[in-house]
Amino acid sequence: MVAERVVKDLQALGVDLEEVPYERRGYCFDGRVQREGILGVAEAFDQHGYFIEDVLCVDFVNELELVYHFNHWEDPRRFSIRVRVKPSDPEVPSISSVYPGAGWHEREIHEFFGVRFKGHPNLAFLFLHPEIEAYPLRKGHVPIPEEDRKVLEGRQPEGEEESFWINMGPQHPSTHGVLRLLLKMRGEFIEEIEPILGYMHRMQEKMAEVRTYIQYYPNTARLDYVGPLAFSMCFVGALERCCGVEVPERAQMIRLITLELNRIASHLLWLGTYLLDLGAATPYFFAFDDREAILDILEGLTGSRLTYCYYRIGGVYEDLNDGFLQKVEEFIGRMRKRLKDYDELVTGNAIFIGRTRGVGVLPKEMARRFGVTGPNLRASGVGYDVRISEPYAGYRIFGPEIAVRGGCDCYDRYLVRLDEIRRSLDLLEKAIRRVPEGPSRAERIPKKPPEGDVYFATESPRGEVGIYIVSDGSDRPYRLKWRSPSFSNFVSFTELGRGMLIADAVATLGSLDLVVPEMDR
Amino acid sequence: MEVRGPLIRFGLLEELLNLARANSLWPMTFGLACCAIEMMATTAARFDLARFGAEVFRPSPRQCDFMIVSGTITRKIAPVVRTLYEQMASPKWVVAFGNCAISGGPFVFENQYNIIEGVDKIIPVDVYVPGCPPRPEALIEALLKLQEKLTGVRRFPVPERRW
Numbered sequence: 001m002v003a004e005r006v007v008k009d010l011q012a013l014g015v016d017l018e019e020v021p022y023e024r025r026g027y028c029f030d031g032r033v034q035r036e037g038i039l040g041v042a043e044a045f046d047q048h049g050y051f052i053e054d055v056l057c058v059d060f061v062n063e064l065e066l067v068y069h070f071n072h073w074e075d076p077r078r079f080s081i082r083v084r085v086k087p088s089d090p091e092v093p094s095i096s097s098v099y100p101g102a103g104w105h106e107r108e109i110h111e112f113f114g115v116r117f118k119g120h121p122n123l124a125f126l127f128l129h130p131e132i133e134a135y136p137l138r139k140g141h142v143p144i145p146e147e148d149r150k151v152l153e154g155r156q157p158e159g160e161e162e163s164f165w166i167n168m169g170p171q172h173p174s175t176h177g178v179l180r181l182l183l184k185m186r187g188e189f190i191e192e193i194e195p196i197l198g199y200m201h202r203m204q205e206k207m208a209e210v211r212t213y214i215q216y217y218p219n220t221a222r223l224d225y226v227g228p229l230a231f232s233m234c235f236v237g238a239l240e241r242c243c244g245v246e247v248p249e250r251a252q253m254i255r256l257i258t259l260e261l262n263r264i265a266s267h268l269l270w271l272g273t274y275l276l277d278l279g280a281a282t283p284y285f286f287a288f289d290d291r292e293a294i295l296d297i298l299e300g301l302t303g304s305r306l307t308y309c310y311y312r313i314g315g316v317y318e319d320l321n322d323g324f325l326q327k328v329e330e331f332i333g334r335m336r337k338r339l340k341d342y343d344e345l346v347t348g349n350a351i352f353i354g355r356t357r358g359v360g361v362l363p364k365e366m367a368r369r370f371g372v373t374g375p376n377l378r379a380s381g382v383g384y385d386v387r388i389s390e391p392y393a394g395y396r397i398f399g400p401e402i403a404v405r406g407g408c409d410c411y412d413r414y415l416v417r418l419d420e421i422r423r424s425l426d427l428l429e430k431a432i433r434r435v436p437e438g439p440s441r442a443e444r445i446p447k448k449p450p451e452g453d454v455y456f457a458t459e460s461p462r463g464e465v466g467i468y469i470v471s472d473g474s475d476r477p478y479r480l481k482w483r484s485p486s487f488s489n490f491v492s493f494t495e496l497g498r499g500m501l502i503a504d505a506v507a508t509l510g511s512l513d514l515v516v517p518e519m520d521r
Numbered sequence: 522m523e524v525r526g527p528l529i530r531f532g533l534l535e536e537l538l539n540l541a542r543a544n545s546l547w548p549m550t551f552g553l554a555c556c557a558i559e560m561m562a563t564t565a566a567r568f569d570l571a572r573f574g575a576e577v578f579r580p581s582p583r584q585c586d587f588m589i590v591s592g593t594i595t596r597k598i599a600p601v602v603r604t605l606y607e608q609m610a611s612p613k614w615v616v617a618f619g620n621c622a623i624s625g626g627p628f629v630f631e632n633q634y635n636i637i638e639g640v641d642k643i644i645p646v647d648v649y650v651p652g653c654p655p656r657p658e659a660l661i662e663a664l665l666k667l668q669e670k671l672t673g674v675r676r677f678p679v680p681e682r683r684w
C-alpha cells in the first residue's frame with residue numbers, strides 16, 4: 001500500500017513517525033519533523049500522489065505548532081505532520097512550490113499567527129481588514145509588526161504592460177456572495193487572478209475558543225448555510241470520536257436521511273443559481289420549488305428552514321415525527337419525475353452545452369495539488385468520497401454509490417451533481433426502509449472532552465469538511481480549525497482561470513459551487 | 522442614523538408619487554450571507570415577492586431604490602455597503618434583514634475584531650426584520666410595512682384579531 005511506502009521514505013528523511021489509533025484521533029500517522037525538513041517531506045508525499053488536505057497552526061504560547069494534513073485518494077489514511085517553531089523566530093520554509101494549495105493555507109496562517117513562510121511568493125493579507133492591531137488567533141495580545149502588514153487594496157499595471165487590471169466583486173451578481181477578484185486582463189483573456197477574501201470573515205475559529213462547545217455548536221450551521229448539516233455532523237462527530245461516545249443505530253440512520261436530504265437541497269440551490277448565472281431563469285424557479293419541498297420535510301423535523309441545530313452529541317435532538325418517512329418517500333417519487341424535466345430543460349440545451357463543455361478544465365493533477373474535493377473532484381475522474389473512505393453516521397451501514405465523470409469541465413461538474421441527486425435518492429429509498437427501532441440518543445455523554453487532539457471529516461455537498469480540535473480538557477476548545485472545502489476548491493481557480501475568457505470565468509466560478517462565508521469562516 | 526425629509530413638499534402630487542414608488546420598489550441583488558438564501562427563496566416560486574410589487578432585482582445600485590441588507594456586516598464589507606447605499610437613486614429605503622444586520626447576531630462576543638454590530642451604524646434603516654434567518658414571509662411583511670410607511674395605509678388587509 002502507498003502508506004507503507006511513504007512511511008519508509010519519511011523515516012529515511014528523519015521524520016519521527018508514530019502510528020496512532022484512528023478511532024480516537026481521526027488520523028493514522030503522527031509525524032514530527034524539524035522545520036528545515038518540511039520541504040523534503042512535502043516532496044515525498046507529492047511523489048506518492050498524496051493531496052494536501054489542510055495546513056493549520058496552533059499556538060501553545062511558548063511554541064507554535066504547524067500541522068500539515070496529507071491524505072491519499074486510493075489509500076485514505078491521513079498523515080498529520082507537525083513542525084514546531086519558537087514564537088520569537090517564527091520562520092518556516094514554504095511548501096507552496098510543491099503544493100500550491102498549501103500556499104494559500106500558509107498565507108492564512110501568516111496573517112492569523114504571524115508565522116513567516118520562507119520562499120512564499122506573496123504573503124499579503126487575505127482575510128483581515130487593514131486596521132487590525134494584533135494577530136487574532138494568538139493567545140494573548142501579539143501586535144502585528146508593520147513590515148508584516150501587507151494589505152492588498154487593488155492593483156495597477158506596472159511599467160509598459162499592455163494588460164490591465166479589472167475588479168470583480170465584492171458586489172457582483174455571479175460571485176454568489178461577497179467574493180472579490182482582481183483580474184489581470186489582456187483583452188478578453190485573464191492573465192492573472194488575485195483574490196481578496198475576508199468580506200464575510202465572521203471569526204468562527206476565534207469564537208470557538210471564547211465559547212463552550214455547546215454554546216458554539218449552533219454556529220456550525222452558519223458556516224455553510226446551504227448544506228449546514230454536514231458541518232454540524234462534523235463538529236458533533238469529532239466530539240463523539242474523542243469522547244468515545246457510541247451513537248445508537250437509529251440516530252445514525254436519521255442522520256443519514258437528513259444529511260442526504262440536505263445534500264439534494266444544496267445541489268438544487270446550486271443548479272438554480274448556476275443556470276441563472278448562465279442566463280437561464282426558468283430552472284431557478286423549478287429548483288427552488290423542489291428545494292422548498294425538502295425544506296418542509298426538514299422543518300417539520302428540526303424546526304428550522306436553513307440553519308439547523310438538530311444533531312446532539314450522541315444522537316439527534318428529537319426522534320422522527322409521524323409521517324416523516326412517508327413524506328420522504330413522496331418526495332423521492334416527485335423528485336425522480338422532476339429530474340426528467342431537468343434533463344429535458346437543461347442537459348441537452350445547446351446554449352448550455354456551448355457555455356460549459358470544455359470550459360474550466362480541472363485536471364486530476366491540479367486538483368491534487370490544490371486539495372480539491374467533492375463533486376468538483378469527482379467530475380475530474382476521481383472517486384474519492386469521505387462517505388466511503390471514512391464512513392460516518394449511517395454510511396457505516398450502507399454507503400452511497402459514487403458518481404464519477406471524467407470530463408473535468410463545467411458540464412461534467414453539472415452532470416456529477418445531477419447524478420449525485422439520483423444516487424442520493426436511491427440511498428434515501430434504501431434508508432427509509434431500514435430505520436431501526438430503539439433510542440435516538442445515547443444515554444450518557446461526558447461533559448468535557450479529554451485532553452488531546454482529534455480530526456473528523458464529513459462529505460458536505462461541496463467536498464470534504466474537516467474539523468481539527470485541540471482540547472486542553474476544559475469545556476472550551478483550545479483551538480478549533482475548519483477545513484473548508486470551498487476554500488480549497490476556490491484557490492484552484494487562481495491557476496485554473498489563467499488564460500480563460502472572462503465570460504468563461506463566470507461559468508467556471510459558478511460551477512465550483514462556492515459558499516463564501518464558509519471560505520472566509 | 523437620521524435622514525432629513527425633503528425641503529419642499531408637493532402635497533397631493535407627493536402622495537401620488539409615493540403610491541407609485543411603494544408599488545414599484547426595485548430591490549438590489551446583493552446577498553451577504555445566510556439570510557440572502559432566504560431572500561432568494563422569497564423571490565422564487567413559492568413565496569413570489571413579485572405579487573407585492575418588488576420584483577425587479579437589479580445588480581446595479583444605480584437602478585435600485587430598495588436595499589435588503591441580508592447578512593453580517595464585517596468591517597471589510599462595511600465601506601462597500603455604504604458606497605452601494607450612496608450610489609442608489611434617492612429616495613431610497615433599507616431593510617435590515619436578519620439578526621446580523623440588526624445587531625451582529627450570533628457573532629457578537631467580547632473583543633470581537635471583525636464585525637459591525639448592526640447596519641444602522643453605517644446607513645439609515647427603515648424596517649428591521651428579526652430572525653436567524655427570518656422566514657420568507659417575514660420579508661414579505663417587511664415589504665408591506667415599508668409600503669405602509671410610504672403611503673400611510675396598509676395595503677394588505679390586516680388580519681382580524683381573534684384573541
Ligand code: SF4
Nearest residue numbers: 555619620621653654
Ligand atoms: S442573522 Fe443568522 S442567518 Fe442571517 S446572516 Fe446572520 S447568522 Fe446568517
